[in-house]
Every structure is written in structure tokens, then in C-alpha cells.
Amino acid sequence: MEAIAIYFRRIAFLCRKELITLLKEPSSRAMLFMPALMQALLFGYGATFDLRHVPYAVLDLSGGQASSELLSRMDGAGMFERTATLASSAQIAGVIDANEVLLAISIPADFEQRLAAGQSARLQLIMDGRNSTTAGAAAGYIGSIVADFNRERINREWFNRTQLNQMDATGGQAVQLVTRSWYNPNLESRWQLMPALIAALSMLQTLLIAALSVAREREQGTFDQLLVTPLTPMQILIGKALPSILVGLVQSTIILLIIRFWFQIPMAGSVGVLYLALAVFTVASVGIGLSISAVAANMQQAMLYTFLLIMPLMLLSGLMTPVANMPKVLQVATYANPLRFGIDLVRRVYLEGAGLQDVGFNFIPMLAVAAITLPLAAWLFRNRLT
Secondary structure (H helix, E strand, C coil): CHHHHHHHHHHHHHHHHHHHHHHCCHHHHHHHHHHHHHHHHHHHHHCCCCCCCEEEEEEECCCCHHHHHHHHHHHCCCCEEEEEECCCHHHHHHHHHCCCCCEEEEECCCHHHHHHCCCCCCCEEEECHHHHHHHHHHHHHHHHHHHHHHHHHHHHHHHHHCCHHHCCCCCCCCCCCCCCCCCCCCCCHHHHHHHHHHHHHHHHHHHHHHHHHHHHHHHHCCHHHHHCCCCCHHHHHHHHHHHHHHHHHHHHHHHHHHHHHHCCCCCCCCHHHHHHHHHHHHHHHHHHHHHHHHHCCCHHHHHHHHHHHHHHHHHCCCCCCCHHHCCHHHHHHHHHCHHHHHHHHHHHHHHHCCCHHHHHHHHHHHHHHHHHHHHHHHHHHHHHHC
8 A cells, every 4th residue: 555655646746746847937827728718719709600791792783673672681681781782794893803792693684574474583693702611601691581582472472363262271371491400599600619619729738738748858857857766657657647637627627618608608418528528538638749748859849749730630620621521531530530529529518418328439539549649658758768
């Protein structure tokens, strides 16, 4: 028992040393937690795909009641702002090239006549392909507005031609589509993005802190002092890993509190399951960071290796684009990326209320990464010590 107590006491001393190194200066403490706070707020307000303000131009060569009704529906949608009313098609290129509008709507001169004759009337939509994501989303909204316009126009004409006493038991109503979105009722992109940041933002600094831990020792010359201590490579590994894991969980908590209480995104799942997922994810991230730290000869190399690794991890995580849309080779490569499964876990637990039995598979790749990287780091420490 005394040997076990000594074993863990040595680990505790090394953890205390690491925490003192990280927290001894006020600037260091601020750098550990302020970036997570600021990045969560910036992503919450800045990184959104929701359409709030879409400037558009109109070329209405028809000038009839139907075109006026359709344009009034767009103006009343709350997201479209008519910034230019054009007189000829030659003006369309100028307003789009000058970034004055995102799209232009051209209504032909025979628009009203064709509708009155019961024929299809074409409506041309010219979009700025330089901003394809927003333009595509805006085109989708315009498509739904046009569909509602068509449906109401057909219903109105049907009622004008049919006597009330000839209606059947259904009341003569056209088929209507009623949609309902689960887990995100208002289809706000913030709800889809922000929970993923609990894992993504904490990984940025957790990976960097772990990567710098041993590299800092070598650069400052204190790594040689570890050579003459009775600490084993496994004790060094645990003593270096625990402070980084603690910092990562604190950063995740800060981001979680901002999402829940500042942006008021309701949490449907269990806090216990969420923190279990975050703990496993953070251990896997720290394992990668310590492996980098054991390989790097100095802090500059550790930072360079970390920054080179972070971008592929982010791109292959499903944070912005679904993993299912990636090529098959990259989909296979994502199994080595703990961020992919960390983001999926957090999203499902936070938004869906998924339980441990629903997300259990996601733990396997993260535990596999930790089982490979942590022993690898210990083996590298042992080689460095001999």
C-alpha cells in the first residue's frame, strides 16, 4: 500500500508542477480560458448560415398584379431587401458585379398574360455564384415563396369556378404540406454549429498545451532533471496528461455554459453522458498532443506540428460539411480522427437527448486513438530517457 501511495504521490507532485507552470502568471491564466470564451461568442454571432439580410434587384417588365403580389411576398418574408429596381436587363450585370445585390429577379413582359391564359410563366433568377452557399439557400427560399404563390393562386381560381354547394366532403381544399423539424424547430444553423464547438474549440488548446508540455521542458533544460528523478515514463505521461485533460474539460464547460445560458440553446440530453463523452474525447486529444510533444525537439517544432495537424482534423470532423459527403477514402480516414466522433457525440447528446446506449459506438474509435497514442507517447518518453 505504501508503494502505491508513493506512486500516486509522485504523479500528484508532477501534476502540481504542471499546473503551477500553466497558471502562475495572470496572462497565462487568461490565455488558457479567454480564447475559448471569445471564440464561442464569435462563432455564435458570426458563423451562421441563416439568411438575415439578402439584397436583391428586380426587373419587372410585366408590371401586372401577379408580379406585384409575388414581389410583395418576397419583401414581406423578412430576409429579402430590395435594393435596386432595374429598367433593363443590361443593368443586371452591373449590380451583381459591384456586390450591390446577391441575386436579381427578372419578370418577363408576358408574365401576367400567360398566367391569365392558364399557361406556365417563367421567372428568371440570376445569382452571384461567388457566394454560392448563401445564394443557393436564398434560391431555396424563393422557390418556396413561388410554390406558395402558385398553390394559393390555383386554390383561388378553383374557388372562383366552383360553387360552394358542389364541394365534396373534403371541403375542396388542395393538398397542403405541413413540415416539422425535430431537434431544431426553427432550423437555426446556430443550433447545429454551437454544440459542436464544445468539442472543437476545447481541442484546439488542449492539443497545443499537451504538445508543448515536454517540448517546454527540453527547451528550458528542465527535462534533464526528470532523468535523475525516480519517475517512470508512465508516471511522467500521467503527470503531463492530467493537467491538460483538466484544462480541456474546464474549457468545454465554459463553452457549454455560453451555449446554454447566453445563446439559450436548450439541452435535451444528460450532463453525465455529455461529460463522459468529453472526458474520453479529451484523453484521446491529449494522447495525440503528448505524442507530438515527445517527438518535437523544442516548442517551435511542437507548435508547427500541432498547427499542421489541426486543420486536417477540423476538415475531416464533420464540423462544417457532413462526413457522408466526403470521398470514401477520406471517410475511412476520419475513423482516426477523435474530433469526428467527439462532435457527433456532443451533438447527439445535446440536441437529441441520446443516451449512452445510442452513442456507445462513438466511444470505440476515441478509445482506440487513446490506446494507441498514450502508450506511443510513453514509449517515446522511455527512449528519450535512455
